[in-house]
Amino acid sequence: METVLVSRAVEQHDLDSVPNRTRLEFTHAGTRLVLNLDLFNFGCDLREEERHYRHLSPPFCRLFHFAGAVSPGAEIIIGGAVHRLDTAGIYLLNAEHSFDVRYFAGSKLCYAHLRLADHTRSSVFHDAPGLLRIEQPVISAYLEHAWETGMPLAIQSAAAAAMSEFVAPHLERLRERSELFSRFAPVLAAIDRTPPARLRVSELADVMQMTPFALSKSFRRKIGMPLKEYLNTIYLDRARELLTCSGGTVEDVAVLLGHSDVHYFYHAFRRLTGLSPGEYRAERMNFGTKTDESPEIARI
Amino acid sequence: METVLVSRAVEQHDLDSVPNRTRLEFTHAGTRLVLNLDLFNFGCDLREEERHYRHLSPPFCRLFHFAGAVSPGAEIIIGGAVHRLDTAGIYLLNAEHSFDVRYFAGSKLCYAHLRLADHTRSSVFHDAPGLLRIEQPVISAYLEHAWETGMPLAIQSAAAAAMSEFVAPHLERLRERSELFSRFAPVLAAIDRTPPARLRVSELADVMQMTPFALSKSFRRKIGMPLKEYLNTIYLDRARELLTCSGGTVEDVAVLLGHSDVHYFYHAFRRLTGLSPGEYRAERMNFGTKTDESPEIARI
Numbered sequence: 141m142e143t144v145l146v147s148r149a150v151e152q153h154d155l156d157s158v159p160n161r162t163r164l165e166f167t168h169a170g171t172r173l174v175l176n177l178d179l180f181n182f183g184c185d186l187r188e189e190e191r192h193y194r195h196l197s198p199p200f201c202r203l204f205h206f207a208g209a210v211s212p213g214a215e216i217i218i219g220g221a222v223h224r225l226d227t228a229g230i231y232l233l234n235a236e237h238s239f240d241v242r243y244f245a246g247s248k249l250c251y252a253h254l255r256l257a258d259h260t261r262s263s264v265f266h267d268a269p270g271l272l273r274i275e276q277p278v279i280s281a282y283l284e285h286a287w288e289t290g291m292p293l294a295i296q297s298a299a300a301a302a303m304s305e306f307v308a309p310h311l312e313r314l315r316e317r318s319e320l321f322s323r324f325a326p327v328l329a330a331i332d333r334t335p336p337a338r339l340r341v342s343e344l345a346d347v348m349q350m351t352p353f354a355l356s357k358s359f360r361r362k363i364g365m366p367l368k369e370y371l372n373t374i375y376l377d378r379a380r381e382l383l384t385c386s387g388g389t390v391e392d393v394a395v396l397l398g399h400s401d402v403h404y405f406y407h408a409f410r411r412l413t414g415l416s417p418g419e420y421r422a423e424r425m426n427f428g429t430k431t432d433e434s435p436e437i438a439r440i
Numbered sequence: 441m442e443t444v445l446v447s448r449a450v451e452q453h454d455l456d457s458v459p460n461r462t463r464l465e466f467t468h469a470g471t472r473l474v475l476n477l478d479l480f481n482f483g484c485d486l487r488e489e490e491r492h493y494r495h496l497s498p499p500f501c502r503l504f505h506f507a508g509a510v511s512p513g514a515e516i517i518i519g520g521a522v523h524r525l526d527t528a529g530i531y532l533l534n535a536e537h538s539f540d541v542r543y544f545a546g547s548k549l550c551y552a553h554l555r556l557a558d559h560t561r562s563s564v565f566h567d568a569p570g571l572l573r574i575e576q577p578v579i580s581a582y583l584e585h586a587w588e589t590g591m592p593l594a595i596q597s598a599a600a601a602a603m604s605e606f607v608a609p610h611l612e613r614l615r616e617r618s619e620l621f622s623r624f625a626p627v628l629a630a631i632d633r634t635p636p637a638r639l640r641v642s643e644l645a646d647v648m649q650m651t652p653f654a655l656s657k658s659f660r661r662k663i664g665m666p667l668k669e670y671l672n673t674i675y676l677d678r679a680r681e682l683l684t685c686s687g688g689t690v691e692d693v694a695v696l697l698g699h700s701d702v703h704y705f706y707h708a709f710r711r712l713t714g715l716s717p718g719e720y721r722a723e724r725m726n727f728g729t730k731t732d733e734s735p736e737i738a739r740i
Binding site: 159160161162163164165166167168175276278279281282284285286291292293294296297298300301303304305307308311 | 459464465468475576579592593594597603607
C-alpha cells in the first residue's frame, strides 16, 4: 500500500511541474484558505519600438508593471474599452479575456504569466473583469527590485506580494466558496493526486463512500455545477496551460495530463473546445507581429 | 485503499496546522527546490518603555524590523557579542541561539516567529550565525506596509520577500543537499504524511523496498547522519514548536505529534532533551521581566 502512495506522489509531481509555484495557506475569518500561485513565465523587456499584439482568450493571467518614471507604458483594448497602462499602476490582465495591446517605444515592462487558484482549482479572478489595477508604490518598487535580480525566488515573492493586494477584495468570496466545498474535502484531495485525464466520478464517489449518483446530486446541489463539468474545467485549464506554456509536444502534454494514448487527448480536447490540441496551440502562435525581439510574447 | 489515503491526508493537515504557511517551489541551477516558511506568530509593537528580555535556545527564528525613521531600535547580546539593531536593517535571529535583547523606549517593532525549512525539513539557517542582517530599503518599506495592513496574506508575502533575500547566499548549499537526498524521495514523502511520533525506520524501509539495515546504512553514508537521529530531529523540532507556539495542553501536543498516549510523549521527550514537556515549556515562560504589555514576547 505504501508503494502505491509513492507512485502517486511521483505522478503528482509530474502533473504539477510548473516552474514556479507559491502555495499560501492562511486563515481568513476563521476559515483556512489555500492559494496556489503558479508562475509559468516571467521577464523584463525594454521595448525599443512601438509594438502591437493581439491575444485571444489567454488561458492564464498576466501581471504587468511598467518600470521607471519615464516609461511611456502601453494602451490596451479589452472588453471593448481602451485603457492606458501607466507606470503608477500594477495591472492584472485576467485569463479568458481577449485583448489588444500597444506598447509604446521606450517602455520597460516587468511581466509574469500566472494562475492564482484556490484549493478547489478555480481561478481567484474567475468572475472579475478583464483588467484589474492597483496602485501601491511600495509594491511597485519591490516588483522592480525583484525583477532586476532575475532570481526566481525573489520574483515569486514579489508576484505573491502583488497578488495579495489583488486578492484582498475577494477573500470573503473565497471563504464562502471554501465553506461550500468543505464536505467534499476527500474529493479535492483525490483530485490533487490524480492526473486530470484519469479523474472519474466513480472513483471520487468511492473516496466519499457514496454512490456516483449520490455524489453527483450532492455536488450539484451544494456547488451549483455538475461534478462532471467541474472535472472537465480542471482538465481543460491544465491542458490549455500545458499547450501554451510548456515547450513539450502534443504527445508530451497528453502524457502529463494522464492519457494512456495521445488519440484520447485529441478526442477529449476536440469534444470540449471544438479544436484539436495542435490547432489550439497554432492559433495562439499566429501573430502577424511575431518577432524575434519579443519571443516571450510572440510565442504565446 | 483510497480511504486510507484520505485518512492520512487529514492527519497531515492536523500535523501541519500552523496558522500561516508559504510553500515556495522553484528551480535553482537546474535543481527543483522547495522551501516551507511557517509563521507561528507575528505582530507590531510600540515599546513605550525600555524593556529587557532573555530568550533561551528558541526553537524558531525571529524576523525583526524596526519601523520608522526615529525608532531607536534595540541592543542584542548573542553568541557573546553585542549588536545594535537599527531601523535600516532587517534582522533574522536564528533558532537555537540564546540571546538577551534590550528594546529602547519608543521603538516600533515588526516581528514574526518563523521557521524556514527545505523539503528535508532542515532549517535553511541551520549552520548560519545567531544574527543575520540584510539592508534593502525596498523590502523594509514593504514589510512596514504589510504589517500595517495586519492581513495574514500580506504579512506572509512580506515575510517571504525578506526570507528570499536571507536565503539567497544559501541556495547553492540547498541545491547540494537536495541532490544528496534525491535517492530518498520516497522516504521524504512518507515523512510528510506521517505524524512524527509514528515514524519507524522499518516502515520507511518498506517504501524504499529495502531492509531497515540497508536503508540505515545507505542513509548514513549518503547524508552523513544516522536515519534514526534524523527522525529524532524532525520529532523534536515539531514537539518544541508546538510546546512553545501552540496554546494547547501537553496532551494536545502529544496527540498532534501522533502519540497514542501522553506518557509516551513524556518518555520520548525526556529521553531526547532531559526535560519533561511541561518543564521545557515552563522554562521558556519564566521571565523575570514578564509583563502584560508585551504578552507576545513574555509568553515565550
